[in-house]
Amino acid sequence: MSKPAAAFLKIHYFNAVFLVLLLSHASSQFHGAREQAMLIKLKEYWQNPASISHWILSSNSTNHCSWPELTCINNSVTELKLPDKNITGTIPSLISELRNLASIDLNYNYIMGGFPKTLYNCSKLDYLDLSQNFLVGTIPDDIGTLGQLRYLDLEGNNFSGQVPAAIGSLHELTTLRLVANQFNGSLPHEIGNLSKLEFLELAWNSEFKPSKFPSSFKNLTKLKRLWMSATNLIGEIPGFVADMTALEVLDLSKNTLTGEIPNALFLLKNLEEIHLFENKLFGEIPQVIRASNLTAIDLSENNLTGRIPIDVGKLEKLSSLVLFFNQLSGEIPESIGRISTLTDVRLFNNRFSGTLPQDLGRYSMLERFEVCSNRLTGTLPKYLCSGGKLLGVVAFDNNLTGQLPTSLGNCNSLLMVDVRRNGLNGSIPSGLWTSLNLSMLMISDNMFTGELPRKVSDNLSRLEISNNRFSGEIPVEVKLWRNLTVFYASNNFFNGSIPRELTALPSLSTLLLDRNQLHGSLPSDIISWKSLRTLNLSKNQLSGQIPEAIGFLPSLNQLDLSGNQLSGQIPSQLGLLRCTDFNLSSNHLTGNIPKEFENGAYSNSFLNNPGLCASTANVKLHICGSQRNSNLSYPRNLIWISSIAVFVLCLLVSFFVTKFCWKSNCVLDSTWEIITFQNVTFTEKDILLGLKDKKNKIGAGGSGEVYRVDISGHGDFVAVKWIRNKKYPERELEKEFHAEVRTLSRIKHLNIVKLICCMSSEDSKLLVYEYMENDCLYLWLNKHRTSGIVLDWPKRLRIAVGAAQGLCYMHHDCSPPIIHRDVKSSNILLDSEFNAKIADFGLAKMLIKQGKPATISAVAGSFGYIAPEYAKTRRIDEKIDVYSFGVILLELTTGRKPNRGDEHRSLAEWAQHYYEGGNPISDVLDEDVKEDCHLNQMRNVFKLGLYCTRTLPSLRPSMRTVLQILLRNGPPPDYQSKNAEKEYDMAHLALCNDIVYSV
Template sequence: MSKPTAGFLKIHFNALVLILLFSHASSQPHAAQEQAILINLKQYWQNPSSISHWTLSANSTNHCSWPEITCINNSVTALGLPNKNINGTIPSFICGLQNLASLDLNYNYIIGEFPKTLYNCSKLEYLDLSQNYFVGPIPHDINTLGRLQYLNLMVNNFSGEVPAAIGSLQELSTLLLVKNQFSGPLLLEISNLSKLEILGLADNSEFMPSKFPSSFTNLTKLKTLWMSGTNLTGEIPEIIGDMKALEALDLSKNALTGEIPKALFLLKNLKVVYLSNNKLFGEIPQVIQASNLTGIDLSQNSLTGRIPSDVGKLEKLSSLVLFDNQLSGEIPEGLGQISTLTDVRLFSNRLSGTLPQDLGRYSMLERFEVCSNRLTGMLPKHLCDGGKLLGVVAFDNNLTGELPTSLGNCDSLVMVDVRQNGLTGSIPSGLWTSLNLSKLMISDNMFTGELPRKVSDNLSRLEMSNNRFFGEIPVDVKLWRNLSVFNASNNFFSGTIPGELTALSSVQVLLLDRNQLHGSLPSDIISWNSLATLNLSQNQLSGQIPEAIGFLPSLNLLDLSKNQISGQIPPQLGQLKSSFINLSSNHLVGNIPKEFENGAYSNSFLNNPGLCAGTTNVNLRICGSQKNPNLSYPRILIWISSTAVLVLCLSVSFFLSEVCWQRNRVLDPEWELTAFQMLTFTIKSILSGLEGQKNKIGDGGSGEVYRVDITGNGDFVAVKKIRNKIKLERELEKEFQAEVMTLSRIKHLNIVKLMGCMSSKDSKLLVYEYMENGSLDLWLNKHRTSGIILDWPKRFRIAIGAAQGLCYMHHDCSPPIIHRDVKSSNILLDSEFNAKVADFGLAKMLIKGKPTTMSAVAGSIGYIAPEYAHTRRINEKVDVFSFGVILLELTTGRKPDQGDENRSLAEWAQRYYEQGNSIFDALAEGIKKPCHLNQMCNVFKLGLCCTRTLPPLRPSMRDVLQILVQSAHPLDYQSKSAEKEFDKAVSLQKLKDGPTFGPNNVYSV
């Protein structure tokens, strides 16, 4: 018999001590028994470090001094253990604390069903189990805890119907069931709780659709009613005015209709009212007598009429949120007189007239968002007098005059966006260098002046196009190191493009078109490794195109048209991954790079009489059709030599591939097994699993897929059997070789692992790791057809995993790999729902990053990028488009070909958003929990970015991954890194003006 370990002896010694303590309980004081119970509780929860100070003591009342314990007369009455990293369940012996009246276990890792063991805690009055991992229904005999006054079960996974027994807990003053998975009808028995003061049922979207319960007016002591996202329908009844004690009402994110009852704003005690994101219409009641109101949110409805003038009389108002309605008329002048006002969001309405000039004068204003209205006049001068203003968001109005000089002394500013107005004058000097300024967007006005030498160190986005700025670009531009978007189109800038501009290694978008710039392009631009868009058209630039442009790894859009550029087009430009290039209307000569001899570039070289091409696919003369001094005998000789070297290299490469292919082969009289790692199966074990149909789990375009138990003990692999039809034999052979060669070379956690392959005269077999949860497509279809929910956290994790796999293929493989058939059925899920990219039969290696033209379009309907379908020209952006469709599938629940009016999902989503519809309404039912809403909106928006028609405007997979990772955490005003990554993705495209990345936040874009 082995010797007991020290740990074994220690555990049993502690247990012996506890047994002795309990066995002598009758002879010990009550306090000693309670101390023993607490020590036992600590050990039951595996000694969390947060309560390591709980130790046995000779002093029987020592536990009453522990900070988590409250005692009365040396007896435990309250146990407070929030956020203590407690795991496991709640043990029955906890009720040995006979006087326990309060138990707080919120924000831990406690599992299991509702702990009926607490029924023995006969004096329990306060119970907080919120933010844990409880599952299952609330017991139908919960009224056993008849003394409960406070019950908080919010943010768990409780499900089923709320039991009627809740209505028998007559002592309840607080009931919080927020953010669970309850279903069934709203519990009308709650109306029996005559002492109830706080009721929270929010974010349980599985409740059956129901009208606002009129019986809730029986809750005469109710102060807080929190029922956002509870599937309420119909009108808000006028009798809500009978709830005289009501102080806070949140009915947002429902499907309420009709007008806002006048009686609501007659409630004297009302402090906050949130009715946003419903379908309410009509006017806001003009008489507001709830003089204690501090917050009003009626946003995202269909409200009309004027903002009540009584709003200006609410002396305690801190937030007025009315965006996304159809409100008209002027903003009440009295609003500027309210000293408590911090938050004004009135954007996307039809408001007119001038802004109250006292806004910010008497209050510490933080949010000021009035964009997309019909406002006139000047911006208020005192907006930042309180020193707390985060942004001035007033684009798309008819504002005039100059920017307030006070903005030049406002270090709290993160964003100034006043695009599309009629503003004049110069920019306040201090604004350029404002300490926290990240975005300055002043395009489409009549501003004038020169560029400053210094700007804020945090400035990442500067948009100043379509104004009247003049002068030279300063050499100190090299100090603007964090700038990622610089849009200065259509101004009066002159001089040369300074070489110092190339020091901006973070720049993503550079637009200097339609100015008066002259001279040559900077030659040392290799540091622009992040540049995606370069537009220098319609200037007076001369000289030659620098060869270095061809080596910019991220450049997607290049426009040098309508200049005086001369010389030959550097052949290096053919290596660009760009799908849009415009060199027209210059003085270029010679051959265009053969990579551009494609109909997609038919208008890229117009009005260059000295250019020629080798085909008729572009609007140029055929090289050699007339005297061409640029094509001399030495150049022909060089071309022939280069071709010969290329053929030789390809031959050597093929030979080496064959050598590597043969290296790991295991020979069999009928089968050849090629292993790519240490194998745990044999040819026989694989073949035996393919007999009959019982193991068949899939059937694709190129063959069947089987689940094979290679050991007989549940050790599965997936085997793909390539069909052997004579008609398709050659094509399938190519597909087989492509998949084997691709997967054998890459190893990544988010790419399905190819363990080996088998070949015979008649069949081809690929052996993969087995993915227990099948494909993403399978789970999305379950949601659509049978209501089985793939919740949002899993969907989001799948999106990140798939993005990691594709990012590796595009940016970390040499040469990079384009999948060409990214779709939800090719995203496989393991037992933990980790995603892996699969099915590389259509994958195409890129040689040194060159775009490749395919002989035929391959892929799946709804996922195919438009440029691929039209030109058969591919680069990584075809995968980005397909991945964007998957993001739209994950957020909306629609199929890739399920738009409307014969449109695909991608086309539908773009049109849906451009028409100003609510993103919330587009999200899939059953998963759009309010706690995930911002994240879901982020991913929907990212799907739109990825599925833009023009490939240059799509982000790279690296940027997509970074944005997803940033979205794993809520965005706020200070989250500049997240904003910067989104700026990379949005590139030049103007998204719909208004709030993005969260329905209530304009600052996030």
């Protein structure tokens, strides 16, 4: 070829390459501009969330690749990362125009609708995270179209139905997470086809049909994590689980598994964690353990027997040994104390005997130590807090002896010490009293000696030292114990007088100083005890008069001053108290008792006070003036005769008026059928006459009007709900009437309003309830907006506890359980002492089978209280009541209305958003009741409200747990019986696990 020709060809070659590059660049520019425009449309479709406001159209076609939410390769989007960006709406089809998209992360948003089938067009998609959203419906049967997926996370949505068999055709999957949905089919055996699977999480789908462990799972030989808590597993743990040799974490907790634990399970070399708690497993723990990588063993709440295997002491990486609530026995192996990684030991409620391993805490940073309710003897290990990380010592109900370890005196990490009911002795290590974080010191029922210290921890809120041998005086420095709420010091040897400084504790709710050697008079300046509920100073040597100020303590409902040398008259102000327990017996009191106590409820409250008298025979005292001159009998008889004459005259007048009025009202002239559920002292006419006076009307709702009716003419009131049928009886009202009668007639609880009887006629239906003097909670929460009257925090907490007790009874103690469906502050009624009672069961529905949700044809309830899954799916279970109760807790703590957290959101939605934004809780607490002494309680109850109003029902607590948490915030039950004491201890333990250690 000639040189000119070669040169010519070379020029054309470079021109061609240049042209190709030019066209490629132009195509890239066009593609980039197209993707950028599509992303702007996507932002607009999601209503321009502020979190991606920086997505702005640019003349630079590749500018979008600099946005932090995107990853690009060759200027084309391959990853879309938008977690927790407040995105609402559905996933639009235009997202599939990102042709090279391989990864989508949209977790923790507000995305709704069904599974987005538009993603089928993303042929390169291998990573999809749609967790913690509001997706509903079923997973489509053609999900196998996404054949390239390696990672699929649909946790925390509302998917239901069957997990499709097609899930087994996603052969590239290494991670499958379907946790916390509402699947109600069978466990999907097809998952066994996913041979590359490493992480399988199906937990918290308790509506799965009862199933045995799927045999196909034996094919998952690469599986590292298997999490199937609360998936309704039954039967035995199959032996082939031991063939899953790659397994690192096995969690089958909260199922109904039975049988023994397979021996081979503890031979898995790679196993790091095993969680089998809350099943019905029996037999012994396998004695040979070769899973040398084990870091956590949790076999609690089963029926396991036998001993702790010696091999446990050889697990050099073990950090958590949790075996509580079993029937394990024998001694705890000494070798456990030498595991250098051990931080968590929970062995309570078993039958362990012998001594505790004395090296516990010596070689490891021990944090949790709970061995209560066993048969242990000997001393507590002296090195428990050597690592400086110990949070609690819980060892009550054993036979321990000796002194508390001196190391506890230098343990500033401690939150609580509970060693009640042992045989411990000696003095308390001086540093323990002042331990920086100590909140609870409970050492009752031992043989401790010494005097009370001058200074205690600033965080000490609960001090229980009853039934010991403490002596000396109560120091005047007690005024510095500012956070003390509970002080039990009964049956010791304290002497001297009760210092006035003790009245300076504003948060004190319970004070027990009975059975000591205290003398002198009672402090008169006790008006600051605003929160005091229980005061017991009995069986001392107190003298002088009872201070009038006691009558002005707003929360006091238990007062015992018996067995002292008190004298003088009983102040009339004590009649202001609403005490359930009241005892002034065995003193030197004189004069008349306050008229408020002249009834049978207080018949034994004044015994052995010869100088006391009463004006009636309802109490065991002589009648005032009965010893006087009998010449006074004539005028007294005259008075009686006159009174009887007036009474007869009133009856005659009443008879004629009643007869006239009765015939003048067609409704009252109807024929009535009455069904009584309590002993009644009134007649149909007594009720019907009260409905005639419109002044008696005290409320109205969707199902009828409510009247206050005086059934005796002397202030004995009942509440009557009047449901009047129109020309054609409404089916819904008829349903509500029968639902309420059916529900209330069969349940009886102190915190559920009492249905006395029901009355029916052709035109009307009447429900007669006990009358609640203080109306409803809603009224009190809104009073301060109009009248300035404020419901203080102690009352609010008491109301929350009462309402929780009522709901807890309905959910856990009724068979079948009862779902209220309309829990709200206007349905929590308050009696004269502000005790809460659940009312209005017109919407209540009894579950046909406990634990199985029912469906309804229409959503009922009140806006702001309705659980999101109830509004969407119309499925009901106990968790919808828990959600509504959580809204009430948020009302109580913030003072806001349920449907107005702010101008855009309900209270529950606003509170969740506010808290997740890292904002301080104290800033949103109700200013009208917020005081320093109540801040911690209010914060805890606010958090509990958030806990109850979580979007996913499975993440909400049960009402039993809610009640336990509230009892932790408020005063515990008084120890009037061993059962009550034990119930509180168990609740206390649960709270140690859930709350105290998370501080």
